[in-house]
Structure formats: C-alpha cells, structure tokens
C-alpha cells in the first residue's frame with residue numbers, strides 16, 4: 001500500500017517548491033493567514049460570494065495599505081459559481097481587472113466549491129494530481145449545511161488533496177487506499193486533533209503518535225495474562241485478543257471468551273460508537289492506516 005505524506009507548510013512564510021497549491025476562497029470570514037495562502041497559491045479562485053470576502057476583508061487584514069491597492073494586488077484569477085451571492089459592484093470590479101468569470105447558474109445540484117474544484121482539476125490536466133493541493137479558505141463556521149457540503153466535496157474528489165481551512169482548524173481526507181504520514185508543524189498546529197470515519201464505519205484503524213492511539217488487538221499490547229488472572233477481570237467487554245482464548249478464566253473457569261477480558265487497544269470507529277475526537281498529538285509524526293476513509297482534523301494555534 002502506497003504512502004501519502006502531509007505537512008502544513010503552507011502556513012509557514014516560505015514553502016518547498018512542491019506541491020503546487022491552488023486556493024479557493026469561500027463565502028465565510030477570511031482566515032487571518034489568507035494573504036499567506038494567496039501568496040503560496042499559483043491559481044486563486046473565489047467561489048461566488050467568496051469574491052465579496054476578498055473585496056471586503058483583504059483590506060481589513062492589511063490595514064497599512066490603501067484598500068484600492070490591496071484589491072488590485074489580490075485579484076482572483078477566476079470567480080466561479082451560481083452567482084447568486086456575489087455583489088454587482090464586486091463582480092464588475094474584478095471583471096474590469098481581467099478576472100475570468102464563470103457563471104454556472106444552470107447547475108443547482110453542485111455547490112460553488114464543487115464547481116471550483118472541478119475547474120482546478122481541468123486547469124492542470126498534465127499536472128501529476130499527487131503534486132496538486134487545493135487549499136479551501138473559509139470552509140467552516142456559520143452554516144452547518146455548508147460545512148457538511150464542504151466535507152462532502154472532500155469525499156466526491158477523494159483522489160485530490162483538498163484541505164479545508166478556517167481560522168481555528170484544518171480538515172482533510174485520508175483515503176483508505178493509502179497509508180498516511182502526517183508531519184506536525186508544532187509551532188502552528190496541534191495539539192488537539194480528531195480522526196473520524198466518513199462514508200462508512202471503520203472496522204480497523206491503526207495509528208501511532210497520538211495520546212489515544214487506535215491499534216488492532218495484538219499480543220504485544222495485551223497485558224500479561226497472569227496479571228489478569230491476579231485480579232483485573234472485567235466482564236462484558238466487547239474486545240478480546242483471540243490469542244488468549246486458549247487460557248481458561250480464573251474467575252469463571254471457562255475458556256476466555258469475548259465477554260471475559262477487555263482489549264486495551266481500540267480499533268473500530270463508527271458514528272453511534274467510538275470516534276476519535278479530543279485526541280492529542282504526542283510526536284511530530286503521526287501514522288494512520290484504515291479500512292475506511294477518515295477525516296483528519298487538527299487545531300491551528302492562535303499567535
């Protein structure tokens with residue numbers, strides 16, 4: 001199984017030459033580091049009303065320059081969407097500056113973010129898609145239907161690296177087709193994180209580097225059975241390492257069965273059962289492998 005690596009270097013002032021970044025600005029408060037993301041991106045799009053945010057909020061983030069100068073400098077390459085939220089004066093301003101305007105008001109079945117991601121995929125047909133990373137600014141906050149719609153875009157384009165970003169956290173998808181290595185930037189992100197199954201429950205997830213790692217039942221993590229026999233018997237546990245089924249229980253004298261001893265390592269996740277929220281990154285490298293797609297989320301530190 002191939003490895004995918006991640007690092008939030010796009011939140012640092014200087015970045016390595018790879019990957020190629022594209023930025024999509026949504027119709028939600030601009031994160032404070034929007035100018036930095038803009039600088040790193042080679043293609044900048046606004047999803048419909050996202051153009052209002054660039055027009056209104058970029059000058060507020062850069063108060064030492066005149067609003068007109070900021071607006072000229074932060075000119076989107078493309079504005080795309082169903083155009084029911086962008087203000088007329090904003091549309092005219094950027095159209096006059098040469099921004100490409102793509103009105104897809106006929107399509108009322110896909111979101112403006114979906115439309116923008118589809119554009120970016122077509123924009124770079126020859127670019128190795130594993131070298132493309134789409135940053136989505138303003139993806140969280142305010143309307144839960146939009147937030148879920150944004151997460152659904154991660155699932156609909158699961159082969160493309162897409163990172164949803166707000167002022168407070170980032171979210172991306174870890175597809176089940178790969179194993180994953182997440183390199184933490186400790187000055188800018190963490191320690192709070194989450195791993196959430198999406199699309200279906202995860203039968204088996206293995207992680208390293210978290211305070212509460214998920215791990216399959218293995219004899220190495222199983223406490224020595226003698227110490228269990230010496231008193232830590234717990235009944236009605238859902239988990240048991242099958243390797244211990246050959247031992248008989250000191251309390252019930254039967255063969256150890258699923259109801260005899262708890263397994264200390266969790267592995268399954270599902271809504272209605274365990275999902276990994278309020279977890280904590282312990283090291284600078286997290287590894288994840290799962291039989292279902294997972295969302296990875298980590299907090300972005302306040303300065």
Ligand SMILES: Nc1ncnc2c1ncn2[C@@H]1O[C@H](COP(=O)(O)OP(=O)(O)OP(=O)(O)O)[C@@H](O)[C@H]1O
Nearest residue numbers: 026027048049085111112113139140141142143146
């Ligand atoms: N409160 C929000 N939280 C998260 N994302 C948002 C929010 N508001 C808008 N977005 C994102 O920005 C994109 C553009 O927003 P815009 O308001 O132009 O959409 P819209 O299609 O006009 O929405 P609607 O018609 O449902 O109000 C949306 O497709 C969505 O991805």
Ligand SMILES: Cc1ncc(C[n+]2csc(CCO)c2C)c(N)n1
Nearest residue numbers: 048081082083107108109110111112
């Ligand atoms: C079942 C269903 N629910 C909602 C919508 C509405 N909708 C979804 S995306 C979109 C465009 C937003 O810019 C709109 C209006 C639909 N079409 N189908």
